[in-house]
Every structure is written in C-alpha cells, then in structure tokens.
Amino acid sequence: MSDPFSFLTAGQILFGRGQSAKASGIVMGFGTRALLVRGRSVAFADTLRQELEDTGADVCEVFCSAEPDVDMVRAGLDAGRRAECTVVVSVGGGAVVDLGKALAALLPGTTDVMDHLEGVGGGAPLAADPMPFVAIPTTSGTGAEVTKNAVIAVPEARRKVSLRDDRILPDIALIDPALTDGAPRAMTLAAGLDAVTQVIEPYLCNRTNPLIDALCRAAIPQGLRALAILEQSEDPAARDTMAFCSLAGGLALANAGLGAVHGLAGVLGGRLGAPHGLICGRLLGPVLHANAREMQRIGADTIRFDEVASMLSVSLGLPDGDFARIQPLLDRWDVLRLGQWVSQDTDLEAIAAEAETASSMRANPCRLPRQTLVEVIRDAL
16 A cells, blocks of 8 residues: 555646647637737747637737746736736746746736745745636646746846745646647757656655656656657657656656756756756756665665666667766767856855755755765766
8 A cells, every 4th residue: 555645737638639729719718818928939829819819819928038037927917917817828838838827826916926936935825816827838848737836037046946836737738749840959859858857856756656656657768769769850759759758747746746956957047047958958867876876875775766777778778777878878969068058156066055955856865965966067067
C-alpha cells in the first residue's frame, strides 16, 4: 500500500491534433470579452482572434515578447480591467501561458502581484477566485498549461519566482501538437530539454507517488527519443510525442516537485538572462551526476538513477547512460553553453547560496553541498 497522495490538474485537458479547432467555441463558453495573451509571431493567435470576433466577442490583446516580469503583469492587469474582460486565453509558449495565468489569477482582485509572489513578495494566497482561463501552448517545454504556478521575473531582486495557488490551474488546457510543427530547431531543443528535465526530476524527487511514477516512466524514454529525432529533422509523430512529454512534465511537477536543476535555473535565469530551457538542459547532466554521487555517499537507494541512466543509454545512445556524457552530446547538437552569459564579476557561490532556498530545491532527492552546486554551475559554462 502506497502512502496517501493527491493530484490536481486543469479542469479539462484536450490533447491531440485538430483540437485547436475547438478553441473559439471553448473561449466563448466562458464569456464574450476575452483577454488574448499571445506572442507576436504565433499565427494561430491571429486565427483565434478573428474567429472570436466573427462570433461576436470583444478581444483585447496583450503581447508577451519575453519571460513575464512584474511590470508586464501590472500592464496586462491594467489592459484587462479597462476592457472589462471576463475570460483570459493564452496562445504561445510557457512565458505566454504563465503571463495569462497570472492575469487570470489577479484580475478579479485588487491586490498587487508582489503581494503574492514567493520569496521576494508577500506569498499571500489569492484574494479572490481567478477569472476563467484557457491555455493553448504552442511549444513543447514547460507544461505550464497544467501547473498551479506562474513564473514571474522580479528584476530588482534578480530572481524568477512563482505566483502559486491551487486555484491558478487553467479551466481548459488545449494541447494541439500541430501548433508546434515547424518551430525553429534551437527553440525546439531548448523547450524539449526543459520538457525531459521535467519528467526526470519529478521521478527522482523526494515527493513522487505511484501516479507520477507511471507518467514519468512512460514519458522519459519517449521524450528523449522524440528530441533526438527532432534534432535531426522535422517529424510530426515526434512533435506529438514531445507535446505529450511536456504535458506529462507539467502534471508531474505540479503534483510532486522538481529538484536542483530548477532550483538553480530560477536563480541563474534571473541573474544571467539566459533562456530557461537552455539552462535546464545544460544543468541536467551535472545535477544528475552530483545527485547520484551524493546518494551513493550517504548510502541511499540509487535504483531510480540507474533506471534513468538506462533510459538515456537506450534512447540517446549514451554509453552506459553516463550522465557526464550529456554535455558532449549537447555540444554536438549545438546547444549553447552558459558561459557566454557569465562575466568575471558573476559570483557563482552567491548564486548557489540563493538557489539553496528555492522551492524546487526542497524536492531534490538529497541535499547537495553548496560547493557541489558551484561545481554543477561551472560544468554548465
């Protein structure tokens, strides 16, 4: 008998090619004054706007051209309130979905975003239930469409932190892998590395449960193989698999947790400005190696690390699933290292110290010494 556990997710998940055709009808079911949160280059956002307007909706657009920060959230709230919006829909990558989640969460209330942010803000629960929210991802990476937090940058604190509340989960998560077809190779790899990291970390973390295990055991090898295929060429079936891996990662992290990769990534992203998926991909190998070594040192069970190593070996052809070989593989894939974002003034020990307090770090399977975290960062440079 396993220990008790709970599982939260979006009100409804719609997955598969062609599901995006249902989007306008779904949004209209929640209201006729829509706040459309979008990226500038996503063609489907134009299509959705036109479909909504053709059926009588008023649409206010908020553009998200970078990872959302506090000022971007405040500007979006101003726009949504002026337009008297009654439903929020996001069409875009993880940053766009996170901004939409934050806006849907805060529009019904009167509090400021800083009142609710973890770590650098008040960390207070939402003052009112969120506005209806529909999430339509166009990348396969963060799984933000099924997570109960929105990652927001706080530039003055040089950190990325979460607005977190169980009620922040979308009402509808609509995942159509066709919306990811033809994405640039570099974007595909960065997002995909985030996706596979987010099924590996929950599987190894100290909060997993049988449902998370089942999701991750299926998604890890599938995601790795799909990523290797997409590194070589466009492939619709691999896009479908990568979208499932991303969804599984979102479900897993929302209900179990992550680990040192994301604990470090939140701080590194805030300080360096490097893309999140790229940071996660470059940290994955060093963190896996450090965790396995520390688990062996303290006499803890490492069978799951052996399983992940085997999946890496079979899916990516890494000899013996050696975690140290992930970095050379990413070099061959032309995935950038983090060194170009680091200057002589970058204090790696300060970054490691700050990461020790990150919420993701609490789910890591073991406590990594600060100096080990510094070594992990250096290995990613």
